[in-house]
Structures are given as structure tokens and as C-alpha cells.
Amino acid sequence: MSDTLPKYWQSLAERAGDPGVLEQARNEFAEELPVGTAFAPPDASSRRDFFKMMGLSATAALVACNRAPVQKVIPYVARPDEVTPGLALWYASTCGGCSAQCGLLLKTRDGRPIKVEGNDEHPVSRGGVCAVGQASVLSLYDASRARFPALSCKRTTWAELDAGVTEGLRKATEAGKAIRVVLPWVMGPTAEAAVRRFLTAYPTARTVRYEPLGELAAIGDAYRVTHGVRMVPDYRFDKAKVIASFGADFLGTWISPVAFTRQYTEARDAAGKREMARHFQVEPVLTLTGAAADRRFQVAPSDLTPALGALVRKLAVKAGRTVPALAQLPAPALEESSLDEMVDALWAQRSHALVVCGGDDVASQVLASTANALLGSEGTTVSLADGMALDADALSYGELLSEVRAGGVGAVLFLGVNPAYSDPRGGELETLLKAVPLSVATNDRLDETATLARYHAPDSTALESWGDAEPRRGVLSLRQPAVAPLHETRSVVESLLTWAGASQPHYDFLRARWEAEVFSRAGAAGQDFGAFWDDAVRRGVVTLPAAAVEAPAFREDGLAKALAGVARPSVEWELVLYPTVSVRDGAPANNGWLQEVPDPITKATWGNQALIAPARAKALKLNDGDVVRVGVGGKTVSLPVLVQAGTHPSVIAVAVGYGRTKAGRVADGIGANAYPLAAVVEGRARRVVPGVAVEPTGEKQPLALTQTYHRLEGRPHVREAELAAFLTNPRAGNEEEGGHGGGNGSHPLSIWSGHEYNGHRWALAVDLSACTGCSACVVSCQAENNIPSVGRDEVLRGREMHWMRVDRYYQGDEANPQVVHQPMMCQHCENAPCETVCPVLATVHSTEGLNQQVYNRCVGTRYCANNCPTKVRRFNWFDYKHDDPMERMVLNPDVVVRSRGVMEKCSMCVQRVQEAKAQAKREGRPLKDGDAQTACQQSCPAKAIHFGDINDPASAVAKLSKDGRAYRLLEELNIGSSITYLTKIRNTGSGSGT
Amino acid sequence: MSASVLIGYFDSEEKVLDATRAVREAGYALHDVYTPYAVHGMDDAMGLRPSRLTWVCFGAGLTGAAAALSLQYYTSVVSWPLNVGGKPFNSFPAFIPVSFELTVLFAALTTVAAFLIRAKLFPGNKRVALPRVTDDRFAIAVEPREAPADMAAAEDVLRRHGAVEMARVEVAS
């Protein structure tokens, strides 16, 4: 039977089967789990300690079963003031998921953080949160996180660790050996201050900035060339009218996808602005951004830079400038006409045009910067004044390796970076570190790098620690803990300060720095810092008045040198290593939600694949699931093939972030690690590798896809219109009125008169034009509604449990298809086919128009799911137990955990709606539009989902449902869907029609 | 009180039909006729009236239909009306199948029950069948009369119509 059980849940059983592991697990738990310590003196000042207690009573509640076992109620001994059991507390904070640092609201219940939402007041992320940010709350409870500091992977105390580290640092300093702090580019101003304090304390210390994907480094280095400053400008897609992106997946993974998505949808709000930015995408592999583009040109990876060069050349001609450095660039394979189309469009908008470039190639970033300079878009779509300065003095990781090899390094500190896994030279680290007397890692777990370090000083997660961020100059985002550290971990800032001999709590350091540096700039004249601080903590973000900053100017002098190496090799295969929107560079991989959220393009879960073009697959007689060996320079990785439309024929693309070996029980062994295949050019890792060998192994490995059919078969489920047609006819592309009469609002002939909805009537509107398919909603829904992750085996059987999914269809040529995304959830049909067929009334309609599913009444005939025309119902095939005592803490106590054998589906977040209604009632006021938000709506970075009362004519959803773009699914069935879809508008410039 | 019944055994359907008619025409009261299978024409021969079980069946069927419809109406409209798939509380067309089934169920069970009761068939019944009438013999049972001579005449009638055997049996009345 074991092989029929889902793998994810099975792995516990596997562990249980191994007595050694079991013993280890037991010890761990005995020592660390709240059981013994729950009643330890809760420090009166540490207001968030008591979650443990509440966790315990929650455990009791979950254990409770049919017939009255005696249940205990365990109250606090002394209840913290702000906590009322059963009431949610919200903390404004800042995401630590990636360098974008979006604003968050953390929802805690009874002391446990249970949900991450976007902070609407945050001027950069503006209420959106991506999938990774959403999932960070599950990572908080990751059972594989380090629970204590360690020396040589064995438990130690912080005091011993600090003594050892300080001693090691002192020795290194005394010996004149170098101390190297390896850290990411973006840590936040206060953490950078702590790093500076550390560097001051140890004169031989220097920073090494490490970034697995190399994107920020490439931009920084390019701007050092073109503007003399190592920085990342603030890209403003909202101000752009034409966007040309060369391989930058800015909606998916590039720099700050949440902020960019919101800006992008604003720039393309055809309905509101009556105009729409045109988006060109030039890329070798279909990305989320390419899928959204109006015009997508497919090029080989090695052709990206030449193509961009040619574009810049043409721009220079338009601008009447001669840039000699451009002449040396090789000619691109991209057609002249395509280039001209882009150049004309860009030049027409000039300062409102934006050229961006992705990847880790400095030359192409230099070209993008040149293009923006030529267009004059600096200051509008590319703001250098608001940009983010990067550490100008930092060494590269390659330089560090050389130093270590040379024997001059006395201490290395890894601050949350994992080069042993994510650098192609990661394998060398183990031997190299043996020569370094002191090595310390602050990674959150004993991962690939931390196990190599002598000391492990685990950092607390972003949800457990203080901190701040400056995602745009002048926008200061505060991070506050939503819970005291669950384990014996310590904020990296505190660690650095301690080792620098200036030990003080992170909070004090942060507050002091804010008082000294932020408060003074805030222009809050006459205000008391205490009030300012309290307000900042409450809001989570402070926007400082614009300071007059002189933006650096473009200069040509370095171009020739920077562009010297650009070549266009002609090879059979080029390997592209790309990050996915879920596990990104691999850091958050040990997270069931992220592993299971399907890739927005490939729809693959649990692992990476070798993506190849359909034509190439046909030629090689390769099908989905055929395992190929990808090799370069003696290193090989075996991966199943996924035939991916929109892939350049010379490309084999592999996602990074998989194949972890020491991330934990979820991620280990899922997929293969492709980082070792990366090239190393001049000490830098490069994710485009020309000349790899691809050979079929003859093996098969099924792909865990959530969608296996990719064409609409001409069905009108997704409707689209060209901008020009839409501007003349608001119903363009949406003329179809449903098969047999009817149309928006009006009902086809029916023998029944229907029911009246006199009070609220909830409905959703989904703007297909705004939706980018990023899948943040899927994870948000999963977090809000206690949806289990079922594991690879169950996904393979087609049993993922997501209540909402994002359908992705291809149209046109499969070599370079048009892509549409359609969020799909329960349609809450007025005449719901599922309700009629349930024998036991487990699914019926509410008086507020919701299609209710009563789990406890369900006997599990699955008839409803069969009769569901949109197949959005999900069945609990097994007991998907939330049995990890840590991970169970993430459960939302307002939503019941479903047992085996029952059907479940989207409830339109009825618990949130009820809570909003109850709140309004208690406050004695009517419910306003926007009081109740569904989880998917809340986190959508594109604000593509609108929820509200369709009976309230003032509500957004009521207005949208009457829009010319509005249509409902399957109207000819007379199901009366409550979900309105809005036609997708494209701006391909091809005139009219779809 | 008990009395002896005269039993005449026959070995074929034709003979027993003839004999039955003859016994009745001779003015004897027929106690009953026992046969191994349902002999067609015997109702006439014995002068039995058609059974009234058809009416029981009809009544029970009506009861079943009424019960089913009221159950469905009560539960769906009165007790807890719920909006199921936008259909009205009283979704009459959808109630027809169950009504039909219950009509048949009530009719069938009631008819059989009425038959069993009327025919006094029940488990634990101590009645014993006459020899071989459940196999290959047909038997006519003639009600006794006061005068023994009459019974002798009856025996004669039976014998003339081919009775292969005669017997007198005491039965409870």
C-alpha cells in the first residue's frame, strides 16, 4: 500500500521506519516541542511566547473526535494584554522572501502567525504578495529549520558559539588574515549598518556579495560602467507606454515582480486609461512575462545581447548619436523587421519607453542602460534617483574563492547564503573551507553550506525578527516579529553586533538607528520620536519626503570595454538555467506549498525538467517524461523532458532551485540541481551555457503536471480583443452571448423562476487582461483555507487539492504561442449542477448566493465533482493529515480541516466574509465594498480579482459585471455563474480582431 | 368440533376438474381441492369468486404514492426549505421517481402481506399437506354431511370420475 500513498506524507512514514531517524526525531521533539516548555514561565515582556500554549489547546481540539473524550481547557496563567483568544492580531511587516522586500501584514491567531497578506499602504508592493511571500509563513514552521546553534553540526549554546567565533575572529585579525562576510546584495539598511559595524570592528574584514542568479550584480556592474555607480535603478513600468524586455521576467522573478506586476497592469489598463502600454518581449524560453507580452520574439540565448545591441544601434541612429562601441557587436539572428518594429514603437514614446534586460550578463545590461539613456527615459521609466545603491566595495564570490585558495583568509561568515548548493563551484567549498580556521553560517537550517561551516548560528526568520528595508529610496519599510523565535535562533543582526563586540538587541539597534537617521529625514517637525516610531511600527512603512538627489549621468567611456566580449556562438544546444516563480533560487524550496504550486507556464509541480522546443522534441523523438542527460564540462544532470511551447529550438532550459540535498524533508531529492552545470566566466557564474550535450537515457520519469491539455479547442472560455477593436467597441471579442440565448444578466428560458437574493449576493470579477498568471492567489488560497499539499505522487494521479487554479492555454503556433491565463475557482453557480445531484444536501445554496459545501455532511459520492462543468471540486482521497506538530500551527482556526472522503472547494472565503459582516454588525454600520476580501483578491499583485456584493450597485464587482468586457462561463448551460470574467485585451498593433 | 372430510385422490388435471364439477353438481359442499400446481379452470369448477386482492393492491399503491409525495413535500418545502441548485423548494418533477418507487413498494408488500394473512400462511404454520399433493396427486376434499350414506354416495362420485384413492381425514374446523 505504501506506493499508493502520497509521497509527501509518506516520507514521515519512511522516517518512522528507520529506527535511527525516528530516535533522532523523538529526541528532537522531546527537547524542543512545546509540550514540556509550554508552562515554563512566560516572560511577561515577551508577549508572543504563549503561542505554545494555544498551540497545545489547538492540538487538543484537533484530537477531539466523535464521542466525548474528556477535553481540557488550558487558560493562560496571566493573559497578555493585547491577546484575546479567538481574535486575530495583525502586524505590519516586511517580507524577507527575496530582495524585493514587499510590505506585509501578518495575521496571527492566538499567537501563531497564520497568514501573510499584502500591506495596501506600502507604496512599492501596494498590497500584493507573491507566492514565495505567501508561503513564508509555512517556512516559519518548517520542521527542518535549525532549532539551536551548532558547532560542527552538534548542538551548542549561544555563549559558547559567540566565544568561539569572537576568538576565531580575533585570531584572524591578529594574524592579519582576511575576514570575509558572504552575504546577499540586499539586507536592509539596519542590517547593513550592523555589517558596517562589524567591518569596523575587524579591519581585515570585507564583504563578499553572493547572489545565485547574478541579476542584481549584473545590473550593478553595468551601471558602474554606464553611470559610474554600482546601483540598481528603480524601474517604473507604470510610467511606460512601450516596454521592451530582453529576457527579463519582471512579472515572475526579476528584481521586484510584485511591484512591477502592479505597475505593469496599471500601464496596461485599457479599460480605465483608454490606452495601453505595448509590451515586446525578446526571450529564448517562455516566461511569465513573455506570456503576457503583446509581441514576443523568440531568440537563442546567445542572440539576446546581439539583438539588444542591434536595437541600441538603431536607437542611436534615431537619436542621431554615434556610439562607436556598438559597431563591434555581432549581427543578430533576430529579423530586421522585428527590430524595426520595436525601435519604432520605442522611439515614438521616447521618454515613456522602457528597455529592460534580464539575466546575469553585464554586457547586455550595459546595452539596456544605454538604450534607456538614448531614449531619454532616465528620470521617468528608469529612476536613478530612487534606485537602490549596491555595496560598492564588495568582492565577488569568485574573488573570495581565489583568496581562500591563496590561503589568505582566516574567517568566512556566510550570512544566509548557500553557495555550496547554488554556485557551480559549490563542490569545492568543502575542501576549501578546511583551510579556513573559522567558518560561520547563519543560514536558517543546516543546509549544504551550513553543514560545511564550523559554526552554525541560525538566523531567525523574517517573521520572528525585527528589521527594515528600503526597496525604493525614501520608502522605509519596517519589519517586526509576529512571534518570538520558535527555536533557539538569533537574528543575524544581533549575531553580527555580538561578534563585533557591540552586543545589543536587534530592536534597540533598529530603533536607535531610526531615531538617528530616519526620523531626522522624515520631516516630522515637532513630532516626538516615540509617536513617530509607534506609527511607523503600526503602518509598517514610512515614506520620507523626496530629497534632492543628484542622479548620476550616462557616460559612454566604458562601453567599448564592457561590450568587448560579446559573441554569438553557434552551437547545437544552449542550456538556460532559469528561476521559477515558486522556488526561485532554491532558498525557499523546503516548502510544500511552493513545491506544489504549479509553474505558471509549464504547469509542473514537484521538481524541475528539461524544457525543449516541440520541433526539437519531434526531431529527437522525445516526449514528456523521457529522461535526458544534460552534460557540460564533465558534469551531468539527468532530467525528464518537458516539451514546452515557446522554447527556442536550440535551447534546453532547466529550472534551478531543485535537487536540494540538505533543505529538509520536503525538498530533498525533488528534481535535480542544475547549478553545477552553470558556466563560470571570469569568476562569475553564468546561467546561459553554450555547447551542452543532451543525450536521451531511455528512461521514463512521469511529470507531475496539473494541466495536460493546452489548447482551448476553439471554446469561448477565454475571450480576447485587440486594443484598437476594444476602443471602438467595448464588447469586442465578447460578442458571443452564450450558446442558446441569454447573455449577461438575462436568463435563458427556464421552467423555474429562480430564487431571490434580497440581501448580499457575493460575486467575483476576474480581469483576464490584468492577470499575469503568477499564481500568488493559489498559494494565498491554500494558506487561508488549510488546503493540504498532497505530494508528487498524488499530483501525478491528478489529485492536487488547490481550490483555485490558473488555467493556461496556448493559441496559435506552438513554436511561439500566444498565452492566456484564466484563474479558475468555484463559479458559485446560481443554478449549481453540483447541488442538484448531492443526495445528502451537503452542498446547497446560501441566501447570499454562495454555493456552500458542508464537509461534515458530505458522504463522498463525488457526483457533484462529476457534474461540475468547471471541475473545481476537490476530493480528499486520503486523510491528508496535517500531522506535523510544527506545520500544523499554520492552520487557520476559522476554517475546518477536512477529513478523508469529503469533497471541498472554493468557499469564496466565506469565513472572511462572515468576519467582515460580524465586525460591521458589532460596530453598528452597514458593510462597505472592500470590507470583505477574498484571499486570492487580497494577495493579487495585479489586482485582477474583485470581490463584492453584486446587489450593491456601487460595488466594484457590480459595475464590472455590467462592463462590456464582462462574460460568464458556459452561459448556454444556464448555470448562472457568479464569477464574471473580463475579456483580455491585447495590444499587438495588428489592427482588429482576435 | 371436528369432523371427517372425505378426500379423493386423482392423478391428472382433467380428472380432478371433472370430479370437482361433478361433486358440486351433486350438491356436495367442497371443502377444498388440493393440487400440485395452479390448475386453470378450477376456479370455475369450484365456483370461486375473483380475489379482492387487486383492490388491496390498488389502495396500497395509492397510499404509497401519497406517503412518498407528502414525505418529499414536507422535507423539502415545510420542514427545511433549502435552495438546491436554484430549483424551487417544491421541485415536483424531481419527486416523481421516488413517488413511483414507493408506490410500487407499498403495493407489492401490502398485497403479499394481505395474501399471506388471508391464506393464513406464516412461518411456524403447523398445517400438513395431504400426501403427494405437492408432487403429482390432485385431491378433492368434500365437506362431511350428517348422513353417512351421503358420504358413501360422494365417494361413489369421486370414484366414478377416476379417483385413485379415498380417505377420510379429521380436520379442525
Added chain:
Amino acid sequence: MNDASIHTPRLTRAAGWAGALAALALSGCSGPVNNQQGYMPEQPVAFSHAVHAGQYELDCQYCHVGAEKSRHAGVPPSSVCMNCHTQVKKDSPEIQKVAASVAENKPLEWVRIHRLPDHAYFNHASHVTSGLQCQTCHGPVQEMVRLEQVEPMTMGWCLDCHRKTAAEQVSAPPPSAPRSGELLAMSSGTPPPAPLKEPRILQPPTDCSSCHR
């Protein structure tokens, strides 16, 4: 047909048995299934609601603070008991248990009496702010020396009240907790929001998703 027809009484007897069985089956189905009515376990501390809520007329929400704002009414922390019992009846062995709890920082493990299954959502605040008396559901607590579950607390019992309340068009009392704006008004001097003009007619929901979600 009069052969051996002596067994009619048996038939009637059998019919009687069948009837009795059917009645039993029916009563079994309609009777309280799985409810805890009458549950009155012993508690770790012999706390008497009759003394506190009855004799001394303490407000329920003095101890059960969550009742008006949270879904949980909450069991009071031991420290709440000690608000008075540092002075009153310090020497009682029962009080000493509570004092010990506070001293050792070890919560008392009360036995839960009123409970709904996990799949039923219940919100105290919604009911209390609608003007429902605690006793309506919890019985005459102020007379109970040892607490007992009085009502069946089944789904049907909940629904009966919801349906009746909806039918009778009962109004909610004015909110006792400050409304949004009122707090601000109290502290900052801005004009408080206008009082509600019309009383809120209670519309207790009978939708499944009100409680099952």
C-alpha cells in the same frame, strides 16, 4: 380454510414486536445523538458559579472577557482569580490551588463542558452583542455549584432558536462596545459618530456556511 387455523394470536404478537422494534429504531434516530446534555464533570478546583455569579452577582464578562469581542468567551487566567483572592478566602485549600498555579506559573487544566465539534463554527461575540443572555444557552449558571451542560447543543437546537428569532423580528440592543470612531472621539475630541437611528433587526442566519466553513 378452516384447517389448522389456530395461530392468529402469534401473528398479532409478531406484529406487535415489529412495531415495538420500529418505534425503538425511530426513537433511537430522533433522540439525542452524541450530545453531552447533563455533562457535569469534576473540576480541578471546586469553583462555584452559584457563589460568584449568583451570590456576588459578578458579571459573566468579568472573567469570560472574550465573550463580547471574540468567538471564544475564554476561561479566565488564574491571575484573574487572584485579583480578589489575594484578599478573600486566602486560606481555602481550593484557593491555594489557584495561588499555586500562579506561583508556579502552571495553568489550571479545567475540564471543558460546553463544546461544539470542530466542524461547527460558533462566535460568542455575535451572540452576546445581539443581546442573547448567557443563560439562554448555558442554563442558570448562577445557580450551579458545579457547572453542567443544560441544553443539548445540537444543530437542531441552534437552528430552532435561529429560526424563531428570525420569525419574531427581534431587534438587537444598541452596541455596548464602542463603535469605530467612538474611541477616537473619546480620546481626541472629534465629534462621535451619530447614534444608530434604527434598531438592528436580528437576522440570525440559517445558511450552512454560517457555521460550517
Added chain:
Amino acid sequence: MSNQHLSPLRVPLVSEARTLGQLTEEICAPMERPPTWKWWAAFAIAVSILGTGAGIVAYQVGTGIGVWGLNKTVGWAFDITNFVFWVGIGHAGTLISAILFLFRQKWRTSINRAAEAMTLFAVMCAALFPVIHMGRPWLAFWVLPYPNTRGSLWVNFRSPLLWDVFAISTYFTVSAVFWYVGLIPDLATVRDRAKAGIRKAVFKVLSLGWTGSHRTWSRYETVYLLLAGLATPLVLSVHTIVSMDFATSVIPGWHTTIFPPYFVAGAVFSGFAMVLTLMIITRVVLGYEHLITIRHLENMTKVIIVTGGIVSLAYGTEVFIAWYSGNEYERYAFLNRAFGPYAWAYWTMVTCNVVSPHLFWFKKIRTSPAAIFVLSLVINVGMWFERFVIIVTSLHRDFLPSSWSMYTPTAVEVGTFIGTFGLFFTLFLLFVRVLPIISIGEVKSVLGFAREPGEVPADSGTRKPAHSAPEPLPAAQGSMAAPALAMATRKDVPV
């Protein structure tokens, strides 16, 4: 019974001359002698399959429906296929009994008992699936409307599944009653043949004190007629309701108005095929070739030709309407059936159900038990695939292409299906052992059918030895113990 209207078209229903006593003897003999080793072997196999099936079901109930191959798109597959398959088989029994009775088809008499038993066993097999296909089968009783403490939450009388509950339970109850009522006189025969002992005691209870009184016979005939009259629309209603599980849905390929007659015809089609399968075995094994004659078999093949024709017509109509309706989903559903990933199942169905019955136009095939036997199996396979095709190919690709998926059964599903055959044959073998599988009373009443009055030998007290079977299958020969063996046992009866 005399028969005045002899015609060349009518042939005797009992192919060899028999006395009443001989008939009793022959029909009761198999249950009165100890079982043969072949019966034991067959029974052992059936019980072990049943046991395995029970184990598999226990595992499935204990672990979860996830052990089946279903997924988010295909929520029913083997389970409901098997359910409809077994219900379909369960249709011939009551149909043969009731409809043929109403139409005065006297040839029914020698097969109706076994066919009714088959109905009951098939319905038991069928009823298993709606229960175990539930995610929480232990709550299956929730489908019954009974007063409860949930505010009295009732059931959804609009759901075809609920109609199924009532239809299947009514069908089972009425079929069982019909069968039992038919059995009462024969039970009395067995009772009267039995000597004192357990058999006597048991049959005494079961026969309810039947005396063969004609006053009772008279009412009995009325009741039987009424039951037949009730059962006939019931049979039709049951498969109509089963078809409504699909027909009332919105899924293309299910949402079809012709389903009720189509399903009923299909049920009769498969039911007769199953009756043929069983009867061909039984007549050989028990030596009943003169009771279950070639003519009986031939008549049933004719029914199969007709119902097969109806089924074929339905297939054609579906495809035509899918094209004619202009509904893109409907069109796609049928194109997908014929040419999609499950085309193999569709063409298996067509071959078995549309093509193979036409072989019965040939008299030679129609009168060859071996050929009929093979074809009956083919038809049953075809009818199983029909349900599979309807259920799985409609579900796996419906409206939104994004949710399209494939279904592959697991060993658990296949094992459960095979297990139901174990249940079916265990019950059938027990039935063959303990009850007269041919209605003694009814066959006796047609003994004289199409014979001169004198042809029926009046019982002279002498018994002919056992008939010689026309062409017994070699394997079955040994079990044909001569009725003469049992002759002595009844000599103690006077007269």
C-alpha cells in the same frame, strides 16, 4: 392440461415426455443428493474470489478511495461502471419473470426461477458499489430520510442518486418478494419430500404451511399476476432512474434524453446474455437439457437480437444528435469517444454490442449452446465497456480543456470488480444447492403444452429411468446422477 390448438409452430416446452412425479424428482434431485466434487471446486473458487474481494474492499474502506485510480476530473469509473453493469444484469431476471408472464410467454417457466435468483444476486453485487464508492461509506445511512437532531436535515430528493437509493432498494425488495412468493409452492414440495430433520424443519418454516389448497392457489395466482404487473414497470423504472444519474447531469455525453430507453434496452440485452451464460452451464451441469431446451435458448437469443438492435440504434442516435445539435461540447465528446484516447474501449463496445448480436440471425449459431455461450460472454464484456465508455470518456474531457485528464484503474478496482463475481457465483452456487432452480409448479403446468393429452403419461407408479441427455458436455456427464437413485426415497408416501 389439454391443448387443443396444436400447431406446427409450437413445440413442447418440455422436450421429453415426463410425468409430474418425474418432474418433481428431476428438479429436486440436485438439492437432495450430496454436492459433487465439481460443485465443491466451483464453490471453493467462488468463495476464495469473494474472500479476496472482501479483503480488497476492507483495505479500500480502511485506507481511502485514493487507492482507486480516480482523480479530480474522473470521479467515477470502475465503481459506477460496475454498478450499472450489475444492475443491468439484474434486469433480465425480473423481466423474464414479470414481463414474459404478463405476455403469457410460457417458455419462461423453466428459466424464471434461476433468472430471478440471478437478479437478486446481481442487485446485491450492484448495491455494493454505491456504498463503497462513497468517501465515507460508514455514513451511507445518511441517504435515508429520517428525523434527526440536525434541525432535521433531510435528504435531497432532487438527486438522481437518491432516486437510485429508492429504486434499487425497492427493486431488490420487490424482486425478493416476487421470487419468494414464486418459491412457496416448491418449498412445500421439498418439505413434503424431506424426511424429518433439519431440511424438513427449515423448509417447513420457509413454506409457511402451504398445502396446495386451490383456494390459496387462486389468490396466489392473483398475487403473482399483481406482482408481475408491479414488477414490470419497476424494472423499467429502475434502469430509467439509473440512466438519469447521467441523463440529468450537464456533462456532454451524459446529458442525453434517450438514455432511459437506451439503458433499459441495454440492461435487458446484458441481462439476457447473463441468463444465457448461467443457463447454458446449469442445463448441462444439472442435466436439464429437456427443461431448458434449445428453444428456450433460441428465444432468448431473439430477445438479444432485438435489444441489441435497440442499443445499436441508440449508439447511432447519440452520434447523430451530437452532430445535429451543433453543440461543440457534445460533438467533441462523441468524436473523442470514437477517436480519442479511449477509442479502444469504444470500438470494443461497438464490436461486442453492435456487431456480435447479428450472428444470431444464423439459425445454426442460435441453436448451438456453445456458440451462444461464447456470444453471451462477448455481449457482457461489451456491455461493461458501454458503461465504462459512457462514464469515463464523458468525464475525462468535458467543458474546460484545462481539467482534462486520463484515468487508469488500479489493481484494487479490478480486484473489487472480480470480487463481485465471487459474490455472485457463491450465491448462485448456494442457490443451486439449496433451492429448486426450476419452478416445479410452473413447469408442471406447462408439461402438456403443445402435446396431445395422451402424450403426458399418467403416473402409473413406474418411473422411467433417467433420460439420456441429448449431448451432454463431457465434463458434466459425471454429475448427472440418475433420478432413479432418489426414487426409493419417496416410496414411503402412500397412494
